[in-house]
Amino acid sequence: MPMIVILGGGPAGRIASLRLASAGKEVRLIEQGGVSAGIGGQCLHFGCMPVCALNDVARFLDMGRRFERLGLAGPAPQPDFPRVIREMQAVQAKIAGILDHETRSAGVEIIYGKVGRLDGKTIWLDEERIVPDAVIVATGSRSNIPPVTGITLPGVFTPRSLGQMQRLPEHIVILGGAVMAAEYAYIFSRFGSGVTVLSRSTFLKTVDPTLRAEAIRELSGVTILENADLRAIAGEGQVRSVTVKIGETAQEIPCDAVFVAAGLIPRSDTISGVKKGPSGEVIVNEYMETSVPGVYAGGDVTGPPYLTPVARHQGIVAADNILGKRRKMDLPAIPQAIYLENELAFALDGSGTAKPLSVPGPAGPDTFWSVPSSRTGLAKILVEADGSISGIISASPGGGLIAGYMAFLMKHHFSVHDFEEFIEVHPTTDGVYGLAKYASELLRKKSGS
Structure with a gap:
C-alpha cells in the first residue's frame, strides 16, 4: 500500500x-x-x-x-x-x-x-x-529571538523554556508588542511580578483600536513602552537589566528576568x-x-x-x-482572541465600508462584580448598508466562543436582520446579539420598511 x-x-x-x-x-x-x-x-x-x-x-x-x-x-x-x-x-x-x-x-x-x-x-x-x-x-x-547582546544570559526565557523558570521574577521585561506579549504581561502582573513591555512599534498595532484600548485597560499596572529599541541585556551570570532606546533617549531598566514574546x-x-x-x-x-x-x-x-x-x-x-478531493483553503474572517482579564475576541473580514456600533458589555456570569469598577468589557459590530455583518468584537468572559460562531455566520452571509428572531440564554455577557437587533431596527427605520 x-x-x-x-x-x-x-x-x-x-x-x-x-x-x-x-x-x-x-x-x-x-x-x-x-x-x-x-x-x-x-x-x-x-x-x-x-x-x-x-x-x-x-x-x-x-x-x-x-x-x-x-x-x-x-x-x-x-x-x-x-x-x-x-x-x-x-x-x-x-x-x-x-x-x-x-x-x-x-x-x-x-x-x-x-x-x-x-x-x-x-x-x-x-x-x-x-x-x-x-x-x-x-x-x-x-x-523569534532578536540578535541582541545578552540574549543568551540565564534569566532570559521564551515560551519554549518557560518551564525552566524556577521562581517568580520580581520584575520581568517582556519583549514584543503583539498578542503573546499582552497575554504574558497579564499573567505575570497578576502573579505579582512588576512587568515592563517593550514594543518595537505601536503596542497591538494590528488590533482594532476599540479592542486595543480595552486591552491596555485590562493591563493596568503594566508599563508599556512603545517604539522601544532593545539595545542590550546586561548581567553577570544572571539578567540584571536591559538597555532600551526610545527616540533619542536611552534608559536602563532593572529586572531579574526577560521573556521573549517577539513572535514565531x-x-x-x-x-x-x-x-x-x-x-x-x-x-x-x-x-x-x-x-x-x-x-x-x-x-x-x-x-x-x-x-x-x-x-x-x-x-x-x-x-x-x-485523497483526491479538490478542496481550497477558504477562511475569509478568522476568529481570534487575546486572553487577558476577559477574552478579547474578534472576527473581521477587512471591509472598509462597514459602520461600527458598540456598547459596554452587559453584566452577567463572571462580570457581575466588575460593575462597580466599570470593567464589564464591550461589544462591537461592523455592519454594511444592506445589513450584512463584516466584523464583530467582543470583550467578555465568553468572547472567544462568540467570535467563532459569528465568523461562521459571517461566512454564510447572515445579516443583522436574521437576529430579529434570536433568543439568548439569560443572563449573558454577550452584547453582540443585542447590537445586531438594534442595527436591524436602525436600518429598517432608515429604509422606511
Whole structure:
C-alpha cells in the first residue's frame, strides 16, 4: 500500500494523519520530540495550553483581589509559582498521552525522536531513504529571538523554556508588542511580578483600536513602552537589566528576568527542494500544495497567522487533496482572541465600508462584580448598508466562543436582520446579539420598511 509521511505532530500534522488514516491510508507520522514530550506541537507544549493554564490562575488571583477590595472575602491567595509550573506540565503530559492514544488508535504509526529531512519528495530518516506516495510538511515554528547582546544570559526565557523558570521574577521585561506579549504581561502582573513591555512599534498595532484600548485597560499596572529599541541585556551570570532606546533617549531598566514574546518563525531548516519564502516559510497554494508535486504543507511552517484552528484546517485541506478531493483553503474572517482579564475576541473580514456600533458589555456570569469598577468589557459590530455583518468584537468572559460562531455566520452571509428572531440564554455577557437587533431596527427605520 502506498505510504504517506507527515513531518510534525502538531495540530496540522496530527489532524491530517487522522483524516488520512480514517480513509484507509497507511500513514507514518514523524515527530522530532521524544516520547516523553509527546505530540501536540506548539499549541500544547509552548502556546495555547500554557497560556490557558497560567491565565486560569491569573484570573483567579485577579478575582480574589477584587473580592478582597469589595470586602466580600479575606486576603487574596498568593501563587505558588513553581508548583503551578509543575502541575501545568503534568496536565500537558496527560493531554499528550491522550493525543498519542487517539492517533495510534486511528491507525497512524508514530515515530518519536527522529528528524525527518526532506529533499524534494525524498525523506531521510537517519540513514533510511523513503520516497512516499505523498508528504505533508508540518514542522511548525520556533521562537523569534532578536540578535541582541545578552540574549543568551540565564534569566532570559521564551515560551519554549518557560518551564525552566524556577521562581517568580520580581520584575520581568517582556519583549514584543503583539498578542503573546499582552497575554504574558497579564499573567505575570497578576502573579505579582512588576512587568515592563517593550514594543518595537505601536503596542497591538494590528488590533482594532476599540479592542486595543480595552486591552491596555485590562493591563493596568503594566508599563508599556512603545517604539522601544532593545539595545542590550546586561548581567553577570544572571539578567540584571536591559538597555532600551526610545527616540533619542536611552534608559536602563532593572529586572531579574526577560521573556521573549517577539513572535514565531517557521521551522523549515530540515526542509529543502521546495520553494520557501524570505523567513523560511514553505510556499503553498490554496490547495496547500508546495512547488513539488505530491508534497503538501500546513501549519506554522507555512507562515502567519500562526493559529491552531487555521493549522488544523490547513491539515484537513492538505489531506483531502491527497485523497483526491479538490478542496481550497477558504477562511475569509478568522476568529481570534487575546486572553487577558476577559477574552478579547474578534472576527473581521477587512471591509472598509462597514459602520461600527458598540456598547459596554452587559453584566452577567463572571462580570457581575466588575460593575462597580466599570470593567464589564464591550461589544462591537461592523455592519454594511444592506445589513450584512463584516466584523464583530467582543470583550467578555465568553468572547472567544462568540467570535467563532459569528465568523461562521459571517461566512454564510447572515445579516443583522436574521437576529430579529434570536433568543439568548439569560443572563449573558454577550452584547453582540443585542447590537445586531438594534442595527436591524436602525436600518429598517432608515429604509422606511
